[in-house]
Amino acid sequence: MSREQPWEWSSLHRAVWILAWMYTGAAGAVTPTGVTKVSRVTGATPAGEFLPNPNQTHANHEVYGTDLGIVWDKGGGEVFVLFGDTFGAGWCGNGGCGTGWRSNVLARSSDTNLADGLTFSSMVQDYARHAKEVLPSKKVNNDEITVIPTAGVTVGSRHFIHYMSIHHWGEAGRWYTNYSGLAYSDDNGQTWVKHANARWWNNASWTNNFQMAALVKNGGFVYLYGTPNGRYGNVHLARVPEGALLDINAYRYWDGNGWAVSQAASQPVAIGIAGELSVSYNAALGRFLMTYLNEHRQAAVMRDAGTPVGPWSGEKILALGSQFPGLYNAFIHPWGSTATSLYFVMSQWTPYNTFLMRATLVADADGDNLLSEPGFESQSATPVTAPWYPVGNAGVDRNVGQARTGQDNGFVRYDSGWNALKQSVVVQPHTDYTLRGWVRTSANNTTGYFGARGPGNGPILGERAFASLPAYTEQVVTFNSGPNAIVEVYGGLWATEDTWLQLDDVSLKRGTNLVAHAGFEQQASASATSPWYADGNAGIDRGAGFARTGANNAWARGTQGWHAIKQEAAVTPHTRYTLKGWVRTSGAHNDGYFGARLPRGGPILSEVHYTQPLSGYTQLSVSFDSGANHSVELFAGLWASGTDTYIQVDDVTLTRD
Structure with missing residues (x-):
């Protein structure tokens, strides 16, 4: 080549x-x-x-x-x-x-x-x-x-x-x-x-x-x-x-x-x-x-x-x-x-x-950190900052005794304007994340910021402001990724005179819920759209007043056969998980299921069978082992047998035990 x-x-x-x-x-x-x-x-x-x-x-x-x-x-x-x-x-x-x-x-x-x-x-x-x-x-x-x-x-x-x-x-x-x-x-x-x-x-x-x-x-x-x-x-x-x-x-x-x-x-x-x-x-x-x-x-x-x-x-x-x-x-x-x-x-x-x-x-004890080069330790030369990128005047202190851990750290320093280190990272849309990093600054700093925003200097998703930090101090920011599949994390300051900050040991980690669009709030139409899918007759109630929380919920309804709302979720093999969701039903309901199975109609891993009507939202819970699989199908559905029957579903969670 x-x-x-x-x-x-x-x-x-x-x-x-x-x-x-x-x-x-x-x-x-x-x-x-x-x-x-x-x-x-x-x-x-x-x-x-x-x-x-x-x-x-x-x-x-x-x-x-x-x-x-x-x-x-x-x-x-x-x-x-x-x-x-x-x-x-x-x-x-x-x-x-x-x-x-x-x-x-x-x-x-x-x-x-x-x-x-x-x-x-x-x-x-x-x-x-x-x-x-x-x-x-x-x-x-x-x-x-x-x-x-x-x-x-x-x-x-x-x-x-x-x-x-x-x-x-x-x-x-x-x-x-x-x-x-x-x-x-x-x-x-x-x-x-x-x-x-x-x-x-x-x-x-x-x-x-x-x-x-x-x-x-x-x-x-x-x-x-x-x-x-x-x-x-x-x-x-x-x-x-x-x-x-x-x-x-x-x-x-x-x-x-x-x-x-x-x-x-x-x-x-x-x-x-x-x-x-x-x-x-x-x-x-x-x-x-x-x-x-x-x-x-x-x-x-x-x-x-x-x-x-x-x-x-x-x-x-x-x-x-x-x-x-x-x-x-x-x-x-x-x-x-x-x-x-x-x-x-x-x-x-x-x-x-x-x-x-x-x-x-x-x-790697910190393997769930999504950021590259979190401690700046393998930077090959001070002017080289990739995968961190400078805005204004920024770079890497290499083995000068300024790091919190290891030998290197990032720095930002200038006498005017916005100066920062930033890194882009892939995230799952509409998902919670926690960003952490350790910062110290010059005594004259008054307007420092650590946070996350949309790509290309997009809207701020979450940030923490700080002034003078004479010793390394951990900054913690929680945010939801919103519609973004990529976010920028940053640490920087606004300067009007010679001002600096040092940055080290940065991490970005995903929240614990593995279900996407867990509350159906991001579903844009009455038809279920990725990552939710319909089996039979199912869809989304949008702003109809039926949700447990927020504006939206999912539903499945029919007079005959199987009808369900489902989502494929990525899992780690041979790991225990707990699936929870809130369900209510019509009075005629008598044959519903909530659980996890292998994709494409595969074997059931675990499910709860609810045979009585649930007049108010009731939390259902199942635990299962993922076996040798890297993905499972989550479902909530019903069998109808000649009578108009429905379920409504909201606030679904899948967490690793």
Whole structure:
């Protein structure tokens, strides 16, 4: 593809955390540390390099220079390893250029011992000792200069590649695509068909959110995490039933609270700057891991989450460009994920080849913090503040003895105007959050503020004012995200003379209720809309005077059959939850149910059966274990048998026990 230190727990703390995870089955957040090169994957060994090089691809497959190294389990005891633009004996030796050009090549591997490197069992070839271009491209600039793979997945015996058709290259880190699409193979990867309709077409402004992808199978779905072309976009999400991967109309897009038919409704699940995305489920941890290049931080970073939709943790440094110059991806090996280890394939622009890497995973006690770089500890240089961004005059105090904890802290200082540090973060709309941070200021400060607002300096959602703080003092702000899927958190001050503040140990955490639109107040029509859905005849009473609290409530009503209001909620596997809601019924009611089940009509996890009329709102409660599942369906409904019968529902909560 042509483009140009976290803290660590003591051994005792780590052992205690791992034991706690083993006995509770809870999914524990982790952070990577100690990344090392294990082996060279492609290319010839240059003078002075002493890494294992088991594949010798220059001699065995005419692969002298290549990149990416996307890995997925293909079944049959093998993985596929998929590479991008590839050059042969005429490779220029510096980046992606030269002769023997193929837009992509594909290897197979059955190697389960990654500690000594990643060995291929074969490569797809078009003739002896020559790796084949598996997805052809026109190779015409400003038309289709190349076709680059971005992800792969196998469903049954059919293999799929997600790829992008590149119209032209831009400046470093930027390129522009015609579309992204899916290709499939039914012969073990030897030949591939680009499906004519399974495509996400780019728009005139080159901003479609699904031009690059990561693919993950989970719970009968394939989850497609998408970014725009280039390396500077947010991460969006779609999903599709496993058997409908090539049906573009079967995809549903995460809208911040639920799954929408329209791609235009999609909202991000993680803030970029995201390039060369990889997502994998770590079964040993019970958590999803996401890696990508953040150009602004010149680092490969990792996020983790207990469910496919998140909430995703803040970014954690995986590998720094200062350690590995020119790095630009980290594709997770699905067989290399344990509770303590992460193996991934990384590219470096010079020498334009790929390497197997290993990182150690350690417990992250603050894993539910949604902010990246909360303590400013991995800032590579004082002028560099990403993922925090300055307004006015702001930056990082590096190891100058001013931090509350660790060695670094943020600062704001100037003699006029508004000056602040801010960070954007994905949130769930209409959800409660708590923002915390520690602040101290100069004695002359009179107008400091710590809070959250809508994106792009939008409306203030919640903030705390402070004057002089001679010692670090915790500031706490609670707010509701309102209609926003992204918010900005900030700490700053208004100055009229030389005034400063210092900021450290900032956190943003979601409230405990996992139900979206819990009181139905954000439902905009009489028909149930995402994240609520109707089974049979159900909808929303808007301002009709039937609500328990607020203006709105849900209802289900009929004379025959099953009628219900339902919502899919993301949960952590093997975890206890309590579901509560307030219900009242018509006098004719005699067969109602309130509970949780697996999605798409799956088995009931727990429910309460109410057979008597409830003339006033009555709170119902059920507890259940999520089992091996990452999502459950919450429902309140009734069976009607010949008589007009209804229920009304309000103020639903789902909390982790």
